[in-house]
Amino acid sequence: MIEKLALIGIGLIGSSIALRARERGLAKTIAIATRRPETLAEAQALGLGDQYTLDAAEAVRDADIVILCTPVGSYGSIAKEIAGALKPGAILSDVGSVKAHVHKVVGPLVPKGVHFIPGHPMAGTEHSGPSAGFAELFDNRWCILTPEPDQPLEAVETMKAFWRALGSDVELMDADxxxxxxxxxxxxxxxxxxxxxxxxxxxxxxxxxxxxxxxxxxxxxxxxxxxxxxxxxxxxxxxxxxxxxxxxxxxxxxxxxxxxxxxxxxxxxxxxxxxxxxxxxxxxxxxxxxxxxxxxxxxxxxxxxxxx
Amino acid sequence: MIEKLALIGIGLIGSSIALRARERGLAKTIAIATRRPETLAEAQALGLGDQYTLDAAEAVRDADIVILCTPVGSYGSIAKEIAGALKPGAILSDVGSVKAHVHKVVGPLVPKGVHFIPGHPMAGTEHSGPSAGFAELFDNRWCILTPEPDQPLEAVETMKAFWRALGSDVELMDADxxxxxxxxxxxxxxxxxxxxxxxxxxxxxxxxxxxxxxxxxxxxxxxxxxxxxxxxxxxxxxxxxxxxxxxxxxxxxxxxxxxxxxxxxxxxxxxxxxxxxxxxxxxxxxxxxxxxxxxxxxxxxxxxxxxx
Ligand SMILES: NC(=O)c1ccc[n+]([C@@H]2O[C@H](COP(=O)([O-])OP(=O)(O)OC[C@H]3O[C@@H](n4cnc5c(N)ncnc54)[C@H](OP(=O)(O)O)[C@@H]3O)[C@@H](O)[C@H]2O)c1
Ligand SMILES: NC(=O)c1ccc[n+]([C@@H]2O[C@H](COP(=O)([O-])OP(=O)(O)OC[C@H]3O[C@@H](n4cnc5c(N)ncnc54)[C@H](OP(=O)(O)O)[C@@H]3O)[C@@H](O)[C@H]2O)c1
CATH class of the missing domain: 1.10.3660.10 (6-phosphogluconate dehydrogenase C-terminal like domain)
Structure with missing residues (x-):
């Protein structure tokens, strides 16, 4: 179990991670950040986390694993917002459906000492938002991780174990x-x-x-x-x-x-x-x-x- | 209830018609013809009808309603085979997924006094063969009928009522x-x-x-x-x-x-x-x-x- 998991974005994918992480006790504290107050209120009403905030930087403070769960086009500005608040040794990951672009846009903003392990769960439905999520979404599906070869093996293993605990099989792959x-x-x-x-x-x-x-x-x-x-x-x-x-x-x-x-x-x-x-x-x-x-x-x- | 229904071809669509027609008592006798002995034996083992034959002409003899349930490319030769055996006043129909071609190929072979009311149920699955059928297949789906304007209203009404009894809504349409x-x-x-x-x-x-x-x-x-x-x-x-x-x-x-x-x-x-x-x-x-x-x-x- 990790101390703190931060989810930035709490739609279909974020809420499914939250539900399964809670069910399986993968983190002592789940912090949730999103852009709109309505979405945050919905997540809170559903009891998806322990901390709720509109400030992504606040959510990632002290987090061991941070996962971006927003549309890929928002990654650049979110990465800028949170970069200074990431704790040394933390893992920064994501669930975005494209990967080379994520390496290009987010990679350079990741502070030294933070491990960047991008990911993409091959699972979803056509529905969106916090109430679309369910704990079984990732069961028997594949999650692809695309870390650069210079990332520490331990951080990669942590994310592999995390996705396996969510129900997925995991495969490593080059982003391109x-x-x-x-x-x-x-x-x-x-x-x-x-x-x-x-x-x-x-x-x-x-x-x-x-x-x-x-x-x-x-x-x-x-x-x-x-x-x-x-x-x-x-x-x-x-x-x-x-x-x-x-x-x-x-x-x-x-x-x-x-x-x-x-x-x-x-x-x-x-x-x-x-x-x-x-x-x-x-x-x-x-x-x-x-x-x-x-x-x-x-x-x-x-x-x-x-x-x- | 009609006296005799003949189904030529007993795959997904034919067997689904047979099951629902039996369940709802739409015909006293259901005659089934198909090409291959194995398929006929399968239909018989499933108890889909009352008469089983490899001879389509035999199946249509005395039938009030005859429905072609084979791939559209086989219609020409089947129509030739059965034309002489159709009883005066019978309705010849089909379930083929195209309609103008069916009018062109089968229409000229239909004997005077037999009413030709082509149809197409907008329902199906990806499976085939007699054991793929189920009685609920047509429920709440649409069946399109494309009779020529010279067909007697009564025959059209009979086929409308037949498809409604199978569970479908019915719409009339020009074949093109x-x-x-x-x-x-x-x-x-x-x-x-x-x-x-x-x-x-x-x-x-x-x-x-x-x-x-x-x-x-x-x-x-x-x-x-x-x-x-x-x-x-x-x-x-x-x-x-x-x-x-x-x-x-x-x-x-x-x-x-x-x-x-x-x-x-x-x-x-x-x-x-x-x-x-x-x-x-x-x-x-x-x-x-x-x-x-x-x-x-x-x-x-x-x-x-x-x-x-
Ligand atoms: N859906 C799928 O089938 C699927 C499958 C695999 C991976 N993915 C990936 O997962 C990520 C999330 O998808 P999802 O289906 O969970 O989306 P979703 O249900 O639409 O939720 C999107 C979340 O991102 C937030 N958000 C949207 N635009 C934002 C912006 N410009 N800045 C900050 N936050 C923003 C939303 O917050 P507000 O409501 O507060 O605006 C919401 O919390 C995407 O990158 C997608 O490529 C999706
Ligand atoms: N499947 C769909 O989703 C769907 C939906 C609407 C309409 N339709 C139409 O319904 C018709 C039947 O489709 P289906 O899905 O029921 O097919 P299917 O499950 O493959 O069954 C086809 C039947 O036709 C017989 N047959 C095949 N070729 C033949 C030939 N050359 N001569 C004589 N009999 C032949 C087969 O007999 P043997 O096994 O004895 O060879 C079998 O009894 C087609 O015209 C199709 O366009 C299909």
Missing amino acids: HHDLVVAITSHVPHLIAYNIVGTADDLESVTKSEVIKFSAGGFRDFTRIAASDPVMWRDVFLTNRSAVLEMLGRFLEDLSTLQRAVRVGDGPALESLFTRTRAIRRSIIEAGQETAAPDFGRPHGADTKTEA | HHDLVVAITSHVPHLIAYNIVGTADDLESVTKSEVIKFSAGGFRDFTRIAASDPVMWRDVFLTNRSAVLEMLGRFLEDLSTLQRAVRVGDGPALESLFTRTRAIRRSIIEAGQETAAPDFGRPHGADTKTEA
């Missing part, structure tokens, strides 16, 4: 490679989901009411990730530009080929792609990263309307 | 318009899901094992529909080509704009699209077409691994 991996497993999927929902919203030949009524044929799946927080995702695309553009380029090349197969009516090419893609889902299910239940286990039947 | 609607709500979503899963599978810079481990960031959502039946989806793209290419064209235009916004770092444009797309999901949830539970209600926590 992390950004490529998430570009294909998370960022480009979000981009194309946002895009197709936008396209459907703009059509004149098909009405919005038709899109909504008949969405169960596949479209609604995309609306889940396209309902994710706009500011968080704006920051992701502003800060992981080159990896996203590279992976999007690959996606578009492949889509041209597929478009052509549809145009010329190349049945064997279509069937062969559609057969190959099934195997990946099976592997994801076997790896414990997805449910085997049909339709994600969505409710069917009479209770659907009530539930929605 | 149907094909445009499903191109954006179902076919293009499937195409881009298949495509991104293919892209991820082909990368060298990111390994397949990384794609699988870190898929919970969004990618795994796409693998569900990209695990759908390859033959069914091959046939969809071969038979709804022009509507799919038109909607794909719109998607690609919009994606170019979005790609440019990422490239130039246009934060306000990104945030504004990402804000707009949230509203559509809310409407879909309000319309009872989607669960409000975070992450589709996927299991989280300790049971995830077991369930998978």
Whole structure:
């Protein structure tokens, strides 16, 4: 158990960390800082921590582990605010969805004697804010840590143990490679989901009411990730530009080929792609990263309307 | 209650119709025909019907309602096989995911005195075969019927009542318009899901094992529909080509704009699209077409691994 954990930002990810850390007794004191008084009041009402403040520097004072849990675009100014208050020997970490940018922006502001161990839990939902969190969010998911090689092994081990205690498996990775991996497993999927929902919203030949009524044929799946927080995702695309553009380029090349197969009516090419893609889902299910239940286990039947 | 219902094809959709029709007593006799003996034996073991045969013509003899439940590409040859055996006054219907093509291919083969009322239930899962079906599949979903205007009102009303009894809401639509609607709500979503899963599978810079481990960031959502039946989806793209290419064209235009916004770092444009797309999901949830539970209600926590 550490003496003090400070969470800067207390939305979906921050509150999930707080709940599990409390449940498992990972810190004697949990200090919570956020920007808006409403959010702080909500966190306090939920009993997520022991200390609540609008002053990030106050929250990090004496903390052994400090975790930034705000959108990546806010890291620079927060790092400036807290740098002077970090205690020697403390670990500064984060949960941001991009990593090279975080090293570049926060790295130079980290005081000597503070260990900078950036991280990214590959877990989330489309909901935001302190009440969206739950203790099980990280169970069986992966958390990627991207410390520079000059960081002390002990600090890295502390963060590994911390994420394992939260329920995650942990992997170490170079920040640039992390950004490529998430570009294909998370960022480009979000981009194309946002895009197709936008396209459907703009059509004149098909009405919005038709899109909504008949969405169960596949479209609604995309609306889940396209309902994710706009500011968080704006920051992701502003800060992981080159990896996203590279992976999007690959996606578009492949889509041209597929478009052509549809145009010329190349049945064997279509069937062969559609057969190959099934195997990946099976592997994801076997790896414990997805449910085997049909339709994600969505409710069917009479209770659907009530539930929605 | 009708005397005899004939289902030609007994996969996910056919078996779901059979189960609900039995449960609600919609037909005195349910006749089932399919192509392969194994599938017929599976249907029989599940007790889905009253008569089982490999001869579609035999199944439709004396049937009041005949529903084609096979991939759309097989309709032409099946229609030829059964045309002579359809009884005068019978209704011939189907569940195929495209409609203009079905009118074109099957329409001319329908004998005088048989009423042709094509249909498409907007409901499904990624699983296939007789054991994938369940009686609740159509509850609160929409079924679109696309009869030609010259069909007798009574036959249309019979099929409307039939689908309502299965649990669906029913909408009448022109076949060409149907094909445009499903191109954006179902076919293009499937195409881009298949495509991104293919892209991820082909990368060298990111390994397949990384794609699988870190898929919970969004990618795994796409693998569900990209695990759908390859033959069914091959046939969809071969038979709804022009509507799919038109909607794909719109998607690609919009994606170019979005790609440019990422490239130039246009934060306000990104945030504004990402804000707009949230509203559509809310409407879909309000319309009872989607669960409000975070992450589709996927299991989280300790049971995830077991369930998978
Ligand atoms: N959501 C996911 O699925 C997911 C998954 C993995 C990693 N992440 C990463 O986790 C981080 C937080 O995401 P989240 O989903 O927890 O977000 P969230 O639920 O929207 O919460 C964001 C938190 O950050 C604060 N905040 C927002 N803008 C700020 C600013 N400019 N300055 C200071 N504080 C600010 C908010 O405070 P106020 O309400 O007080 O303004 C709130 O406490 C992001 O970096 C994201 O990339 C998210
Ligand atoms: N799956 C969905 O989400 C969904 C939703 C709405 C509409 N639909 C439409 O419903 C229809 C059936 O889909 P499904 O998901 O139920 O498929 P499925 O589970 O794969 O079952 C297909 C059935 O059709 C038979 N079949 C396949 N190829 C055939 C051929 N060439 N000749 C004769 N019979 C053949 C199969 O018989 P054997 O096993 O004996 O070969 C099986 O009984 C398709 O037209 C599809 O477009 C599907």
